[in-house]
Amino acid sequence: MANPKPEELTQIDYQPGRKDWMNPAVEFRKGVFCYSAAPKNLRYLGLPNPREWQPFDKDWKLPADWKRTILEGMRERLRKFRSFRLFMDICVRCGACADKCHFYIGSGDPKNMPVLRAELIRSVYRRYFTTAGRVLGRLAGARELTEDVLKEWFYYFYQCTECRRCSVFCPYGIDTAEVTMIVRELLNLVGCNINWVVEPAANCFRTGNHLGIQPHGFKDSIDFAVDELEEITGIRVEAPINRKGAEILFVVPSADYFATPHYFTLLGYLMLLHEAGLDYTFSAYASEGGNFGLFQSHEMMKRLNAKIYAEARRLGVKWILGGECGHMWRVIHQYMDTLNGPADFLEVPVSPVTGTRFEHARSTKMVHICEFTSDLIRHGKLRLDPSRNNRWNVTFHDSCNPARAMGLLEEPRYILRNVCKNFHEMPENTIREQTFCCGSGAGLGTDENFEMRMRGGLPRANAVKYVRDKFGVNLVACVCAIDKATLPTLFEYWVPGMEVAGVHELVGNALLMKGERERTGDLRGEPFQEKEASTHA
Amino acid sequence: MKALSSLALVVALAALAFFLGRVEPLRVVLGVIIPYVAIAIFLAGVSYKVIVWSLSPVPFRIPTSCGQQKSLSWIKAGWLENPHSTPGVVARMALEVLLFRSLFRNTKAELREGPRLIYGERRFLWLGALAFHWSFLVIFVRHLRFFIEPVPRLVMVLDRLDSFFQVGIPLLYITDVTIVAALLYLLLRRLRDPQVRYISLFADYFALFLILGLALSGVWMRYFARIDVVAVKQLAIGLVTFSPIVPREVTSLFLVHLILLSTLLAYFPFSKLMHMGGIFLSPTRNLANNNRRKRHVNPWDYPVPVHPYQEWEAEFHDKIAAAGLPLEK
Numbered sequence: 001m002a003n004p005k006p007e008e009l010t011q012i013d014y015q016p017g018r019k020d021w022m023n024p025a026v027e028f029r030k031g032v033f034c035y036s037a038a039p040k041n042l043r044y045l046g047l048p049n050p051r052e053w054q055p056f057d058k059d060w061k062l063p064a065d066w067k068r069t070i071l072e073g074m075r076e077r078l079r080k081f082r083s084f085r086l087f088m089d090i091c092v093r094c095g096a097c098a099d100k101c102h103f104y105i106g107s108g109d110p111k112n113m114p115v116l117r118a119e120l121i122r123s124v125y126r127r128y129f130t131t132a133g134r135v136l137g138r139l140a141g142a143r144e145l146t147e148d149v150l151k152e153w154f155y156y157f158y159q160c161t162e163c164r165r166c167s168v169f170c171p172y173g174i175d176t177a178e179v180t181m182i183v184r185e186l187l188n189l190v191g192c193n194i195n196w197v198v199e200p201a202a203n204c205f206r207t208g209n210h211l212g213i214q215p216h217g218f219k220d221s222i223d224f225a226v227d228e229l230e231e232i233t234g235i236r237v238e239a240p241i242n243r244k245g246a247e248i249l250f251v252v253p254s255a256d257y258f259a260t261p262h263y264f265t266l267l268g269y270l271m272l273l274h275e276a277g278l279d280y281t282f283s284a285y286a287s288e289g290g291n292f293g294l295f296q297s298h299e300m301m302k303r304l305n306a307k308i309y310a311e312a313r314r315l316g317v318k319w320i321l322g323g324e325c326g327h328m329w330r331v332i333h334q335y336m337d338t339l340n341g342p343a344d345f346l347e348v349p350v351s352p353v354t355g356t357r358f359e360h361a362r363s364t365k366m367v368h369i370c371e372f373t374s375d376l377i378r379h380g381k382l383r384l385d386p387s388r389n390n391r392w393n394v395t396f397h398d399s400c401n402p403a404r405a406m407g408l409l410e411e412p413r414y415i416l417r418n419v420c421k422n423f424h425e426m427p428e429n430t431i432r433e434q435t436f437c438c439g440s441g442a443g444l445g446t447d448e449n450f451e452m453r454m455r456g457g458l459p460r461a462n463a464v465k466y467v468r469d470k471f472g473v474n475l476v477a478c479v480c481a482i483d484k485a486t487l488p489t490l491f492e493y494w495v496p497g498m499e500v501a502g503v504h505e506l507v508g509n510a511l512l513m514k515g516e517r518e519r520t521g522d523l524r525g526e527p528f529q530e531k532e533a534s535t536h537a
Numbered sequence: 538m539k540a541l542s543s544l545a546l547v548v549a550l551a552a553l554a555f556f557l558g559r560v561e562p563l564r565v566v567l568g569v570i571i572p573y574v575a576i577a578i579f580l581a582g583v584s585y586k587v588i589v590w591s592l593s594p595v596p597f598r599i600p601t602s603c604g605q606q607k608s609l610s611w612i613k614a615g616w617l618e619n620p621h622s623t624p625g626v627v628a629r630m631a632l633e634v635l636l637f638r639s640l641f642r643n644t645k646a647e648l649r650e651g652p653r654l655i656y657g658e659r660r661f662l663w664l665g666a667l668a669f670h671w672s673f674l675v676i677f678v679r680h681l682r683f684f685i686e687p688v689p690r691l692v693m694v695l696d697r698l699d700s701f702f703q704v705g706i707p708l709l710y711i712t713d714v715t716i717v718a719a720l721l722y723l724l725l726r727r728l729r730d731p732q733v734r735y736i737s738l739f740a741d742y743f744a745l746f747l748i749l750g751l752a753l754s755g756v757w758m759r760y761f762a763r764i765d766v767v768a769v770k771q772l773a774i775g776l777v778t779f780s781p782i783v784p785r786e787v788t789s790l791f792l793v794h795l796i797l798l799s800t801l802l803a804y805f806p807f808s809k810l811m812h813m814g815g816i817f818l819s820p821t822r823n824l825a826n827n828n829r830r831k832r833h834v835n836p837w838d839y840p841v842p843v844h845p846y847q848e849w850e851a852e853f854h855d856k857i858a859a860a861g862l863p864l865e866k
Contacts, residue, residue, distance in 0.1 A: 407606030
C-alpha cells in the first residue's frame with residue numbers, strides 16, 4: 001500500500017467521536033505504529049519476555065502474570081517518582097494541553113491530547129490505587145487493566161515523542177514525557193517494546209553506539225572525514241581516537257559520523273576544533289552521545305550513559321565536550337550527573353582558547369559545542385566569512401530537549417547570525433520553548449511509522465513552509481541528530497526542496513582556516529555564491 | 538449524561554439538607570456533626586495526601602525550561618521562565634500560583650486551507666480560572682467575619698473593597714458576581730467545547746456543580762432570603778469554639794449551604810481539587826535549572842549492569858589492534 005498523500009492527511013476531523021474514551025479500541029493500521037523489538041536484542045540486554053510477536057497480532061504472548069507485574073511496577077514507581085504520583089492525582093482536565101501536541105494537531109485522534117494520553121493510565125491508577133476508584137469504578141473515572149488497555153498504552157505511549165511541549169502550557173506543569181517514560185518502563189516489564197528503541201540500545205551497550213559501529217568502523221569513518229576535509233581545505237586535521245592524556249573528550253551522536261546530512265556537521269566540528277587548536281580525543285568506546293535508554297527506562301538510560309564518565313576517567317581528560325544532539329542533551333543536562341556522577345575526577349571546564357570558565361557546567365563537567373563555539377566567536381577567536389553560506393536562507397528549528405529541558409536558545413542563534421547572512425525566525429508559537437517536535441523523536445523515527453511521523457511533523461513543517469513562502473528560507477538549521485535524520489523526509493513530504501543542516505556545518509562553511517587553500521565550494525561540494533540567497537520566494 | 542447525573546447529585550444533596558433541616562432532631566446532625574466530620578476528613582485527608590506525595594522522592598531534577606538557560610555571562614538568562622536559583626524559582630512559582638502563568642500562554646491551534654496552521658491567543662480559560670479562584674479566595678476570607686469576633690480589620694477592608702460599587706441593599710459583592718459568572722463560563726466551556734467535553738469525567742462536573750450550588754445558595758441567602766445573620770454567626774462561632782449550637786432562627790436554606798460546603802470539604806482530599814496543594818510540589822516547576830552546576834542526588838539510586846571498557850576491549854581486541862587504535866592490554 002502506498003503512503004497517503006499530503007492532501008489526504010490534512011483531512012483531519014477534530015470532532016471527537018461519540019464513543020466513550022474509556023472503552024479501549026486500537027487498530028494497528030499500517031503506517032501508524034512501530035514494529036516490536038526483536039527477541040535477540042531483548043536477550044542481549046537481559047530484558048523480560050523476549051519472543052516473536054507483532055502489535056497487530058491478536059495474541060501478544062504476554063507472561064501469565066503480566067497484570068500483577070504491571071500493577072506492582074506501578075506501585076513501585078508511585079513510590080519512587082513524585083512526578084508520577086502527582087501527575088496521576090492533580091490533573092483537572094482543563095484541556096489547555098489538548099491542541100499543544102503535534103500528534104493531536106496532525107491526527108485529530110482525541111487520545112493524542114496529552115490529557116487523554118495520561119488518562120489512559122490515570123484511569124488504571126484510580127481503579128487500583130485510590131479508594132474512590134476501587135469503590136465507584138467507572139463513575140470515578142476508573143477502569144480495569146485489561147489486555148486491550150495494555151494494547152492501547154502501547155499504541156499511544158509509542159505515539160508520544162516526549163517533547164514536553166504540553167508541559168509548558170499545563171498550569172501544574174504536568175509533563176506527559178514523564179508519564180510516557182513511566183508507562184514505557186511498565187510496558188518493558190512485560191516485553192512490549194519497539195525495535196527502533198531496543199536495537200539501538202542493544203547496539204550501544206555492545207559496541208558503544210546506536211548504529212552498532214565497531215571500533216575499526218568508527219576509525220574508518222573519522223579517517224574518511226579527515227581525508228575529505230583535506231581535499232576541501234588542503235589542511236590535514238588531527239582527529240585522535242582513544243588517546244590518553246588529551247585535555248578534552250569529545251562525544252557526538254553516532255549519526256554524525258555515519259549519516260547525511262549529519263556528516264557535514266562532523267566536518268564542521270573537525271575544522272573548528274583544529275582551528276581552535278583543541279587538545280581533544282574521540283572515543284570508540286564512548287562513541288555515542290545519544291541515549292535510546294531514555295526512551296525505554298531510567299535503568300537503561302543509566303546503563304548506556306555510564307560509558308561517558310567511565311571513558312573520561314580512563315583517558316584522564318579534564319572535561320567533556322558534547323556534539324549536536326537533542327535527547328542526548330536532555331540526558332547529559334538533566335540526568336547524567338545524577339545517574340553516573342559525581343564527576344569529581346574531572347575539572348571545571350575551561351575553554352583553553354578564551355579562558356572562559358563554564359561555571360554553569362561546574363558539576364557535570366560537560367559543555368555543549370554551541371556554548372563552546374559561541375564563546376569562541378564572542379571573543380573573536382574565529383575568522384568567519386558568512387558570505388560563504390550565501391546560498392542558504394536559514395531558519396532555526398529548536399529541538400525539543402535543548403529547548404524545554406535545558407534552555408539552549410540563544411547560543412545556536414548567536415552562532416547562526418555570525419556564520420550566515422540570511423536568517424529568519426519561524427512564528428513565535430513554533431520556536432523556542434514552544435517549538436514543535438519533528439514528529440519522530442523518542443524512538444519513533446522508523447519507516448513503518450511513516451504516516452504517524454508525517455502527521456506529528458505537520459506543525460513543524462507548516463511553520464517552515466510559512467518562512468519559505470514569506471522569506472524564501474531554504475535551509476532549516478538544527479542541533480539534533482534525530483532532526484537531521486527525519487526532517488528531510490518530513491520536508492520532502494510537506495515542504496519539498498527544503499534542506500536540513502547542523503549548525504556546525506554552517507560554521508564549517510564560514511570558517512576561514514589558517515593555511516587553507518582557496519576554497520570554491522562548501523562542505524557539500526556546492527560552489528559558493530556571490531549573491532545572497534533571495535529573501536523573497 | 539455525566540453532567541446531568543452530577544447535577545442531580547448536587548440537587549439531591551441540597552434537597553436532602555433542605556427537608557431534613559426542617560426536622561428538629563436532625564438539625565444538630567446537619568449543623569454540627571456533619572460539618573465537624575467534614576472538617577476532620579478535610580484536614581486528615583489533605584495532610585495524608587501531601588505526606589504521601591512528599592514521601593515519594595524527586596529522583597531527578599526535571600524542570601521544564603521555558604526560557605534561556607544561564608550559561609555564558611554575556612547571554613541574558615531567563616531568570617524567571619528558566620530559573621537557575623532559588624529566588625527565580627520562588628518568583629516562577631508565585632506567578633504560577635497567583636497568576637496562572639502557564640495557563641496565560643494558552644493558544645488555540647486551527648488548521649485552515651492550504652494547509653495552514655494558525656495559533657491564536659486564547660486567554661478566556663485563563664481569565665475564567667483566575668476570576669473563579671480569586672473570587673473564591675476573597676469570599677473565603679470575607680466569611681471569616683462569621684467566625685471571628687471582633688472582625689479583623691483585614692476582613693473588614695476586604696469586605697468594603699468587595700462592595701466598592703455600593704449597589705443595592707444589602708450591598709452587592711463583586712466577587713459574588715464574578716464567581717458565578719466564572720463558574721458558568723467554566724461549565725459551559727466544558728459542555729460546549731467538543732474536546733473538553735470528551736475528556737470530562739463525572740468528577741469534573743460534580744466539582745463545578747457543587748461549588749456553583751454553594752455559591753448560589755450563599756447568594757440566595759444574602760440578597761433574596763435575607764437570613765438572620767446573627768444566628769448564623771452564633772452557629773459559626775459555636776463551631777469554632779467547640780460549643781456548638783444550632784439557633785432556632787437558622788433556616789433550612791442555610792443548612793443547605795452548610796451541607797454543600799461540608800460535602801466539598803470531605804470530597805476535596807480525594808479529588809482533583811488537590812491540585813491546590815499539588816502545584817507547589819510539581820517538579821517541572823519548583824526546581825531550579827542548575828542541573829550541570831549543582832549535582833542532584835537520587836536517593837534510590839542503585840548499581841546497574843554496564844559494559845565496562847575492559848570487556849569491550851576484549852571483545853573487539855583484534856579489530857582495535859588492526860585499526861591501530863591504542864589498547865590497554
